[in-house]
Amino acid sequence: MTIQVPPVGFVSAGTLEEAARLVSDPDDRAVLIAGGTDLVPKLKRHQAAPITLVSLANIEAMHGIAITDDGACVIGALTTLSEIASSPDVPTMLASAAATVASPQIRNSATIGGNLCVDTRCNYIDMPLTWRQARGHCLKDGGDTCWVAPASDRCWAISSTDLAPVVIALNASVRLVSSRGERVVTADSLYRSDGINYLTKTSDEILVDVTIPATTARTSFQKLRRRGSIDFALLSVACAVDVDSEGRCDTARIVVGGIASAPVSATDAEEFLVGKQLTPEVIDEASEIASKPVRAQDNTDTGQRYRKWMISVHVAKALTEAATERV
Amino acid sequence: MTESILRLTVNGALHTVVTSSHRTLLEVLRKDLDMTGTKHGCDLGECGACTVLVDSKPMLSCITLASQVEGREITTIEGLSDGPFPDELQTAFSELGAAQCGYCTPGMILSSRSLLDTNPDPTTDDINEALAGNLCRCTGYVAIISAVHLAATRTLGRAE
Numbered sequence A: 001m002t003i004q005v006p007p008v009g010f011v012s013a014g015t016l017e018e019a020a021r022l023v024s025d026p027d028d029r030a031v032l033i034a035g036g037t038d039l040v041p042k043l044k045r046h047q048a049a050p051i052t053l054v055s056l057a058n059i060e061a062m063h064g065i066a067i068t069d070d071g072a073c074v075i076g077a078l079t080t081l082s083e084i085a086s087s088p089d090v091p092t093m094l095a096s097a098a099a100t101v102a103s104p105q106i107r108n109s110a111t112i113g114g115n116l117c118v119d120t121r122c123n124y125i126d127m128p129l130t131w132r133q134a135r136g137h138c139l140k141d142g143g144d145t146c147w148v149a150p151a152s153d154r155c156w157a158i159s160s161t162d163l164a165p166v167v168i169a170l171n172a173s174v175r176l177v178s179s180r181g182e183r184v185v186t187a188d189s190l191y192r193s194d195g196i197n198y199l200t201k202t203s204d205e206i207l208v209d210v211t212i213p214a215t216t217a218r219t220s221f222q223k224l225r226r227r228g229s230i231d232f233a234l235l236s237v238a239c240a241v242d243v244d245s246e247g248r249c250d251t252a253r254i255v256v257g258g259i260a261s262a263p264v265s266a267t268d269a270e271e272f273l274v275g276k277q278l279t280p281e282v283i284d285e286a287s288e289i290a291s292k293p294v295r296a297q298d299n300t301d302t303g304q305r306y307r308k309w310m311i312s313v314h315v316a317k318a319l320t321e322a323a324t325e326r327v
Numbered sequence B: 001m002t003e004s005i006l007r008l009t010v011n012g013a014l015h016t017v018v019t020s021s022h023r024t025l026l027e028v029l030r031k032d033l034d035m036t037g038t039k040h041g042c043d044l045g046e047c048g049a050c051t052v053l054v055d056s057k058p059m060l061s062c063i064t065l066a067s068q069v070e071g072r073e074i075t076t077i078e079g080l081s082d083g084p085f086p087d088e089l090q091t092a093f094s095e096l097g098a099a100q101c102g103y104c105t106p107g108m109i110l111s112s113r114s115l116l117d118t119n120p121d122p123t124t125d126d127i128n129e130a131l132a133g134n135l136c137r138c139t140g141y142v143a144i145i146s147a148v149h150l151a152a153t154r155t156l157g158r159a160e
């Protein structure tokens, strides 16, 4: 049986200005589409009901990777994950994280802009409509109860973008353009820990590009998933550490994805590392500190205690790999 | 329902299709153009049965709207053979029995075609990686990987 996309219009914008105009009025229920690898399955599961899809694909200016005079890497939002995974110009951690997203076919369509804006996921919302109707709609689905935490008044769906932890750890910023103007925000501040309103940008704002400043940090990306060939992360960890000539940690960034409604910065562990040599003992202690404050919810396919434990395992792996990375 | 006129280039031929703008490329290929070589599996991007090449790169036609690929070169399994002469991969797959029910085969062959076009002498790891998004519920993959090696070896042999 074909799972059809419900009727929806399709307009391909030729310029950024045109796209911004087409999504400027919320009453038009116009939604942006880049690769469509997140949005099309969502439409098929009746998780969104736009009137029109506004395609960004033909906006030439939003494609490609450039290096600025001061060494920053600027990536157009429509650059595909295959292009990023094979690019010698992007930070290695970003290329290796992009190579772990979904499958080869999906990476040929999927864009970095779509990845950074990818919807949050949960066992209850990512079910067919008939199942959700029988079970009763959850908060994210227009109902009044979060089935993961019924006593809670918020939605706990999980941030599932693999590239957000990476760009946050690399202190990136994103440029947002709407018909009202333009603003640049840190990648970190793009996210809000709320499964429904998981982005701080408004629906009329288009993510145009991502800027990653030049860095000397040693980095590592780690991802836990069931099948290494295609699955979403049960957990991902991006870490970036700067060490001085004596091997002591100057700055550390540890960002965990797939565990809460927004990427989580392990700030206590980051502070703990400053000034220390990255010995196995220090790494073990930092990874324990990183997992301590996290409260995993029971809304994906492995248990909460296992995922919390895996945070420390993967933070330790990431720090160990970063400490020995050649730069 | 929004009707639209799409101009799609499939296997080198330009088709003008009057269809609804929410149709996926898979539906347009199978229902509007009656090209049933592209298979319909999970319909949610998870199995690779619906793989086609868009500008020579494998993509999933079940989660791509036909409207998204207007103006691009689409290749389906029907477009791979040269008239009556099968592609080297098709020959190798049939010789080595790299298909049982055959449902995954068009997708497997198209993903492999794209691999060999960019990497004519792949290692087994390269093949595993290129086929990571194509599921086969029958063969156990061993014959499939051997068939890709065989096609690569024969193509290289002819080039020498």
Ligand SMILES: Cc1cc2nc3c(=O)[nH]c(=O)nc-3n(C[C@H](O)[C@H](O)[C@H](O)COP(=O)(O)OP(=O)(O)OC[C@H]3O[C@@H](n4cnc5c(N)ncnc54)[C@H](O)[C@@H]3O)c2cc1C
Binding pocket: A031, A032, A033, A034, A035, A036, A037, A038, A039, A040, A041, A056, A077, A078, A081, A100, A101, A102, A103, A106, A109, A110, A111, A112, A113, A114, A115, A116, A117, A118, A119, A160, A161, A162, A163, A205, A206, A207, A208, A230, A231, A232, A233, B044, B045, B046
């Ligand atoms: C089987 C499967 C496995 C997957 N595995 C992973 C995985 O392992 N890791 C992972 O991170 N993702 C995964 N995904 C999700 C998705 O494929 C990727 O996140 C992809 O990068 C999304 O990009 P896209 O261009 O296809 O987004 P789209 O589907 O086009 O858009 C996604 C969302 O972002 C919005 N959007 C897109 N571009 C912009 C922009 N420039 N400005 C503002 N808003 C925008 C859209 O309106 C939509 O809400 C998987 C998907 C599938 C089907």
Ligand code: FES
Binding pocket: B039, B040, B041, B042, B043, B044, B045, B046, B047, B048, B049, B050, B051, B060, B061, B062, B063
């Ligand atoms: S039918 Fe398209 S991936 Fe399964």
Ligand code: FES
Binding pocket: B098, B099, B100, B101, B102, B103, B104, B105, B135, B136, B137, B138, B139
């Ligand atoms: S031969 Fe049956 S799915 Fe592969």
